Structures are given as structure tokens and as C-alpha cells.
Amino acid sequence: MASDNRTAMLEKIADLHAEQTKAVEAGGKYIQRHRDRGKLTARERVELLIDEGSAFLELMPLAGWGSDFAVGASMVTGIGVVEGVECMIVANDPTVKGGALNPWSVKKSFRAADIAAQNGLPTINLTESGGADLPTQKEIFIPGGRGFRDLTRSSARKVPTVSVVFGNSTAGGAYVPGMSDYVIMVAEQAKVFLAGPPLVKMATGEETDDESLGGAEMHSRVSGSSDFLAVDERDAIRQARRVVARLNWRKQGDEPAPTYAEPELDPENLLDLIPTDLKEPFDPREAILRIVDGVGTDNEVAFDEFKPLYGSALCVGWARLHGHQIGILANARGVLMSNEAQKAAQFIQLANQKDTPLLFLHNTTGYMVGKEYEQGGIIKHGAQMLNAVSNSKVPHLTVIMGASYGAGNYGMNGRAYDPRFLFTWPSAKSSVMGPAQLAGVLEIVARQSAESKGLPFDEAGFAPTKQMVEQMIEEQSLPYVLSGMVYDDGVIDPRDTRTVLGICLSVINNQQVEGAMNFGVFRM
Template sequence: MTDLDTSPSPALDQRDVRREAMLAKIADLDAEHQKAVNAGGKYIERHHARGKLTARERIELLLDEGAPFLELMTLAGWGTEFTIGGSTVTGIGVVSGVECMIIAHDPTVKGGSINPISMKKTGRAMQIAEENHLPCVTLVESGGADLPHQKDIFLPAGRGFRDITRASARKQPTVALVFGNSTAGGAYIPGMSDYIVMVDGGAKVFLGGPPLVKMATGEVSDDEELGGARMHATTSGLADFLAVDERDAIRLGRRIVARLNVSKKGARFTGPYAEPLLDPEGLLEIIPTDLKEPFDPREVILRLVDGPSETNEVSFDEFKPLYGPSLVTGWARIHGRPIGIIANAQGILFSKEAQKATQFIQLCNASDTPLLFLHNTTGYMVGKEYEQGGIIKHGAMMVNAVSNSTVPAISILIGASYGAGNYGMNGRAYDPRFLFTWPNAKCAVMGPQQLAGVMEIVARGAAESKGVAYDEEAGAATKAFVEDMIEQQSLPYFLSGMVYDDGVIDPRDTRSILGICLSVIENQPIEGNLNFGVFRM
């Protein structure tokens, strides 16, 4: 077996056009990320004036020196009435040598209060922590529920408290470092955690503040009497550790994590590895500006996976290369860890491609090998020939395999991800461990032109059945409106704003992000499944 042909496919000038187009999208992405960093606006300066650290500054001090931080769902809330970032910062980082899920309330955005977006974001973070058995460190400073939105928060928010207590039952440690207010429902975040550190003179943890207590009981009290850190450390016993300031709280948090006795149960690292055969910088030049134009995913793969070495004979060991050629499958290593890769080549999934993917998923489950899905698909092929050839049952076979596969999977949308093709390629509904999107990607039930065209055909048919003339002018306006709406709703920022991915990323960062994710996955045993139910043959 040898490596694939690595000669450039598009003309040089076309590569320059693609590179410039992708760089423009990355520049726009950086600007959107900066909006999340600056979400607190003028309140950041006010926060600093009080001698307090921001959420990201707290995270930076918590992490091991030089350790990366994989921030997740940075653009949550984009395109909604809520601030980008959802008043929280979430991500995975190494604390005292231990990979941890970190959730930090942003007190510069409405006092870190919880809104529907922040609730959805922290819920996803807790799901990632559960699936990968990560200790969870929460940096607490929250005013509780954003009261004007209580109808969207109150009932589902209870799940967050349930998640904390269930994590404890799984021996998945939870640590709360309380820097400021933690009121009402927010008080239960430290209250249900395994370990609690409170900052003296800063932390205020109570179910009801002085105004509420006075209204409810007539009692007059102050913040410190009701929920001060020293009171909880000496009287109520809620605080396990009393920190003298924010930096001391972070020091104590690092010390707690160091004693957790965490070990990886699914380690797959195979030793030294070589850098990719092709320069990852070239990822900027591969994806066409028009996603209808095909490209060879092998050029992407060879820029993500380890190059040949003494322990890795080939970069990418392709499976069934001559069968079902519009889907590429095969084995590789990323940062020394084995991975099975499924990548769309020409966009459309035919019966052969579905059958090929199904067998490959079974093989990866049989060998306990994690999977990587690289999306660029318009969906399963339609038409009389393909329906008669069994595209439904073959597509169902692939979806069955994806649904019942138990090896960890990572999905990355590098191009289009439309219709049932998104399902067969392990989209968000199928619970991949992680899902990221490139800034050029699109995801919807179908392309804007196709969807608007289908609606036009239906409208013309309805007019004909009623015996009336089709209104061409109104139809054209409706078609244009629908195309624009679907185009906007299929863009990565919109999807990320709805927390349908774990982040929009620079393509050049993909290999590093995959390395972190594969390392995180190793915290749990990796066990494949061969019980896939009934395949309709």
C-alpha cells in the first residue's frame, strides 16, 4: 500500500482565488470571535476597577503554563437577542496535568446571569464532560436566572443541577470556585459540586438576597450574614476552602484537581509520529468558493493526518478505493492515535457509497477505532433509477450503522452538509463526541435554490389544480425571499449561534483540535459495537 497521489488538482490561479476567499472568511470569523471576547463592553473596565479578573483571565491562570485551551461554542447566541457567547466561556484545558471541562460565568455580561443560550451551552459542555469522563471545574459568578426569560429557563434549568449530581455519582469530579455572587438557582451550582472554594469578601452564595428575605420574612440582614464566604466556611459548612483572593482560589482549585487521581482508561497513543505529508497551510486552497464544485478530500486528509514513519507505513490506508468512489474511507493516525476516516468526495451519496460506509463503520467498531467524518455532501441521490436501485434501504443501512456505532466519533463540516446526508455522515442529531465547522461550510435540509425551486413547483401545481393562473411576480418574490432565508440559516455562524456545533474553526487549526479531542476521548474506554440491529439488504 502506498500514499495517494499528492499532485495539486486545481490550477494554480484557482488555488490563489480559493485561498483569498478562505482568508477573507477567516478574518471575518476572527472578528466575530473578538465580539465574544469583548462581550462585556464597558463593564470589563468596571470589573477590573473592582480588582476582579474576567472569565478568560481566570481560565488562563487556572490552566497549566503553556497548555492550550480548546474553547467551545464561542459564537453561541450569534444572531439572537442574546450577547454572543451566552454570558459564559466553556472549553477543555489541562489543569495540574488533568484534562478538564471548564465552565466560567462571565460577570461582565448581565452579572453572569443565565439565559436560554447560556443554559444550552453549559448543557452541551456537561454532555461532553460526561461522554469523555472529564472533571468539571466551574468558575462561578452568576446572578442566577435572567428573570425576563424565566419562562424559557426555569423548568429546563433543573437538568443542569441534575447533571452535576449525576456526575458525582459517576465519580466524575465537580469543582466550584466561587468568585462573586452565586444567587438563587445559581447557589445550587456550588451547592451540588463535590468541592467548593469561596473567595473571602467576594463570594456571596444565598438562595435569597436581603431584599427577597425582607419581603418574604420581614428579616433584615446583609449579604455577608446570608451568604458570605467566611460565614459558609465557619458556620454553614458549605465552603470547603476559604481563599484570600481570586488568585488564591485558583491555586486551591489547581491543588484539588491534582489530587483527583484521574487516569485515562482508553489510551491509544502509539508513540512518536511524523507531521503531515502535505502542509496544512494548503487547506486554504482546496475548498472551491462554490460548494457545488467537487474537490478531492484526500488533499484535506493528507494535511490532517500523520505522515509516514517507522511506526506508520502510509499516511492514509484507503479502504475500497475503487468502489463507491464518491466517498473516501480509510485508516490513518493523528498525533499518533489511530482513526478511521469517512470523507465525501463528489458530494452525492449513492448506494455503493452507503454500503461501503456501512462496512467501514462495522470494521472500525470491530477494531475499537474512533471515527472522523469529513462532511461535503448534498445528500443521497434521488431519481427513478436510484429509487429502484434501493437508495432508501442502502441509505438507511448507513444511518443504522452510524446510529448504533459506539466508537467515539468526531464530525467536521468542511463543505456542504445537506439533507439525510448530514445524518448518514454523523451530524449533530447522532451525537458525535465533537462537531466543528469550517467558516465556508453550509448545513440545511437542502440547498437554497433546490428548496425554493421545490416550493415553486408545488405552488405552480396548486394553482393549476385550482384552475387559476400562477402569479409569476409574487412567485419570483417568494422564491427570492426563501432562497435568501435558507442561505442565511445554513451559514456556520447561524448554526453555531444555535449551539448546533462546538465551534467554527480556522481550517489550519483542525489537526491540533483533532489531537486535543482524540486525547480527551481516551479518558473513557473505547469499545466498538457489532450489534447493529436489522440491515435491510
């Protein structure tokens, strides 16, 4: 069985790599044309910007998947280390429609801004964009103003933004460098103006040209909108690194343990864990012990489980990951019952009491239903868990390993509950309920409707509808669909989970971690 699971997961991972490659190659023939002009691609700019040998955690690489727009949404976003400082990096991809921003680009940029704000990260914008994708302006114009608001609010919090302008940054895009704390422009390439020469001619009758209207030289010598003039792209990136080096940046959070052990069990075997049929349960401890630090000199066990005999369908406990202390909640069996909900609520309060971040590992079909459980108070107990998740102030990380259905998605800190980071495995599925269950519910409703009218239920006639609904829900619950809609921060290879979470925990500690003082009323 493990071999079957591995084979299925490896196929999903190969498919994931193929989809991610679509984002890398989204510019098609324009990539070479861009290079022929002596320009670097967005990813090449990022690679030169970050510290040599350091990791770049790309976020939302599949944004726009399944839409009419290129995978990646004409933008590269992620977290990289620049001169020892963790920064949010946002790079326009000018090989995709000139870097024009479509609705998914806007959504992706907003999510990047949220991550930067929540974790106190300086932002570096690598700018070269033709502005809004005009055919979709009605979806971009009104919400798009938030981007400028975010820039100024970040500056007010003493979290700076550095803009490096490599090419066009026109119309509304001109306000990106205009509202940044530091601006670097590339000579003979950067063009920053509210209106280009043709529009100026139409509006005022004035004859002008790109350079005198908005060139890097003019902005560096005359308008003062540029702080540094770079001779070429590599010089611009060098100057951006020097700006970051002079920020006097200090992390406010706790330092991780200086040494830690590698996981007790081999992370490679994470590929064996997830059943091909998500209705089959698996022991999340097997995953936990392949993600968290192994036994070191300062702890007796890798995973210190809390309340192991109570509410056993939910596994909770304490561990360290890359030296950072964390609390973990993981579904041991798909369903959440009253005991599990109460156990989770208590554990979340304890994590807040001692200022410890929480990691949620999803494989849930939701909260238990039925007369016995309703009479036993499943609603109020589930509400206790939701209350605790909603009002918890410590950072939350979420990984959807398998199923994440119904209110179980909410109780386990799904996207609607603002986790600092949320990633999915290629095996993940998320929807209001499982496809078979939802189609079955519709069949029951249709049957009851027919009976109420005194008509026979046409089971054969309803079969195609049932099959269509089941297939539709199955497709809509797949990880690429959710990732394309920016409902996660990326689909990841399970074997990379430890590294990805380690980066996230380091990022979180740019700010002090402080738990909630008040959770409001728990219905007892």
C-alpha cells in the same frame, strides 16, 4: 482557482475572528469596571487556571449569535489541562449582565455537561452569576434543573466537579457549589444564598446582611458549604489547581503512539481546497493528508484507503492523528448513492470491531434521488448507513468542511447523531437542501397548484417569493447561524483542524473506547 479559493477563505476567516472578538468584548465598558474592582475577567481566570503553556480549546464561543443576547451567552466554556488533567471548564462572565444566564447560556452549559459526561472529564466551575435572566425565566426555569441533576450524576460516576465561587451565586445558582464535590470561596467576594437580604426580609421579616447570610467566611466556618477559604482570586485558582492535583486521576483509554510524523502535505494549503461555489467537488484526500500524521516508522502510508474502487463518491480509510488511530469517512463527491452507503455501513462496523474512533468530513448534497436509484434500493441502503452511524459505539468526530444538506447530514453523523465533537469550517453550509433547490421546489409546487386549478402560473409574480426564500435559506444555512444555535462546538480556521482534533482524540481517551456488539437488523 486555488488563489481565488484562498482569498475567499481568508476573508471568511477574518470575518470569523471579528465575530469571535464580539464574544471576548461582550462586557463592553463593564470589563474595565470589573477590573477596577480588583477582579479578574472570566478569560483571565481560565488562563491562570490551566497549565502554563498548554492549550485551551474554547467551545461554542458564538453561542447566542444572531439572538437578542450577547455573543458567547455570558459564559466561557472549553477544555483545558489543569495539573496534567483534562478538565471541562465553565466560567461565568460577570461583565455581561452580571453573568446572568439566558436561554443560550443554559443550552451552552448543557452541551458542556454532555461533553464532560461522554468523555469522563472533571468539571471546574468558575462561578460568578446573578442567576437567571428573569425576563426569560419561562425558557430557563424548567429545563434549568437539569444542571443540578448533571452535577450529582457526575459525582456518582466518580467524576468530580470543583466550584470556585468568585462572587454572586444566588437562588438556584447556590446549588451549583451546593452539589459540587469541592468548593472554594473567595473571602469578601463570594455570596452564596438561596435568598438575599431583601427577599429574606420580605419572606420572614428577618434583618440580615450579605456576609452573615451567605459570605465566604460564614460558609467556611459555620455552614460548612465551603471547603476552602481563599484570600483572593489568585489564591482561589491556586487552591483549585491543588484540588485537581490530588484527584488521583488516570486516563482509561489507549495511549497514542509515542512518536508521529507531521502531515505529508502542508496544512496551510487547506485554504486553497474549498471552492467558492460548493457545487464544485474537491478531493477530500487533499484535506486528509494535511490533517493526519505523515508516514512514520510503523506505517507505510499516511492514509490507508479502504475499498478505493467501490463507491468512489465516499472516501474511507485508516490513519493516525497525533498518534491516535482513527477511521475516516469523507465525501469525495457531494452525492451519496447505494454503493457509498453500503461501503460506509461496512466500514463503520469494522471500526467498531477494532474499537477505533471515527472522523466524518462533510461535503455532501445528500442521498441520490430518481427512479433508477429508488428502484435500486437507495432508501434501504441509506438506512443501512444510518443504522450503522446510529448504533456505532466508538467515539465520532465530525467536521463540516463544505455542504451538509438533507439526509446526508444525518448519514455523515450530523448533530442529531451525537458526535462527541462537531466543528465547522467558515465555508460550511447546512440545511434541508441547497437554497436554489429548495426555492425551485416551491416554484414547481406553486406551478402545479395553479395548473390543477386551471389557472396560468404567474412566473413574474412568483419571482420575488422565490428570491426571498432562496436568500432566507442561504442565510439560515451559514455557519454562524448554526453555531449561534449551539448546533456545533465551534467554527474553526481550517488550518487549526489537526490541532483541534488532536485535543479531542486525547480527551476521548479519558475513557476506554469500546465498539458496538450489535447493530440490529440491516434491511438487505
